[in-house]
Amino acid sequence: DVTRRPIMAGNWKMNLNHFEAILLVQKLAASLTEQQLTDVEAVVLPPYTDLRSVQTAIDGDKVPIRYGAQDLSPHKGGAYTGDISGAMLAKLGCTYVVIGHSERREYHLEDDALVNAKVKAALANDLTPILCVGEGLEIREAGNHVPHCCSQLDGALDGLKAEQVKNIVIAYEPVWAIGTGKTATPDDAQEVCGAIRARLAEKYGAETADAVRIQYGGSVKAANIAAIMAQPDVDGALIGGASLDAEEFASIVRFRE
Numbered sequence: 001d002v003t004r005r006p007i008m009a010g011n012w013k014m015n016l017n018h019f020e021a022i023l024l025v026q027k028l029a030a031s032l033t034e035q036q037l038t039d040v041e042a043v044v045l046p047p048y049t050d051l052r053s054v055q056t057a058i059d060g061d062k063v064p065i066r067y068g069a070q071d072l073s074p075h076k077g078g079a080y081t082g083d084i085s086g087a088m089l090a091k092l093g094c095t096y097v098v099i100g101h102s103e104r105r106e107y108h109l110e111d112d113a114l115v116n117a118k119v120k121a122a123l124a125n126d127l128t129p130i131l132c133v134g135e136g137l138e139i140r141e142a143g144n145h146v147p148h149c150c151s152q153l154d155g156a157l158d159g160l161k162a163e164q165v166k167n168i169v170i171a172y173e174p175v176w177a178i179g180t181g182k183t184a185t186p187d188d189a190q191e192v193c194g195a196i197r198a199r200l201a202e203k204y205g206a207e208t209a210d211a212v213r214i215q216y217g218g219s220v221k222a223a224n225i226a227a228i229m230a231q232p233d234v235d236g237a238l239i240g241g242a243s244l245d246a247e248e249f250a251s252i253v254r255f256r257e
């Protein structure tokens, strides 16, 4: 029997300036107890411009909330105007970095090779990737969601060793459920999260597959989180819209209560 610590991560996307970020973190810190934050890992993923302020707020309150960025450059440094390196994020105390979010894949044309390079850049800086995979509506309707997600997974993890894969967090986010209010059913979430774990077991062995935490993402809110978390291969959630409200996000972290 394996126990994986649940992980609830709030993807703020391009919302909240650094003043608003401090306020939200302070509200979260006030509404979650140390025990709740021990039982469940809570993570905030603000825009780059908020990271320094989020770090100060979290350090100042000595609250065990983790934070990270929504993307990083695959490069170490140099002439890449507008980009942010893994080393810069690590220096700011980031634990996590989202990689391959469907909005980046769509609006910035990120493909599996680039996602793979970003995963490697994150790991080289001791950042934990939150690697997103997920199918669009057409692929779902054609019944190809499992092979699609497994193929994105294979591409993203190409060339990694089992001990590197062990620490990665994977987020299954069906694109048709993101920001649409249309949540996948708990069974839909389990089907793909289970298939991802089976694929990891096949490639890296059962011990690695059992250690990896797999999140579901797509219109998660306090009202639906418990049913989703009841699934055996779902270990947490990546939360967009609902993570911008401190009370709502805190309720998601307290999904067991």
Ligand code: PEP
Binding pocket: 011, 173, 177, 178, 179, 180, 181, 217, 218, 219, 220, 238, 239, 240, 241, 242
């Ligand atoms: C996301 O973008 O990662 C996401 C899950 O968004 P939402 O919760 O708003 O659907």
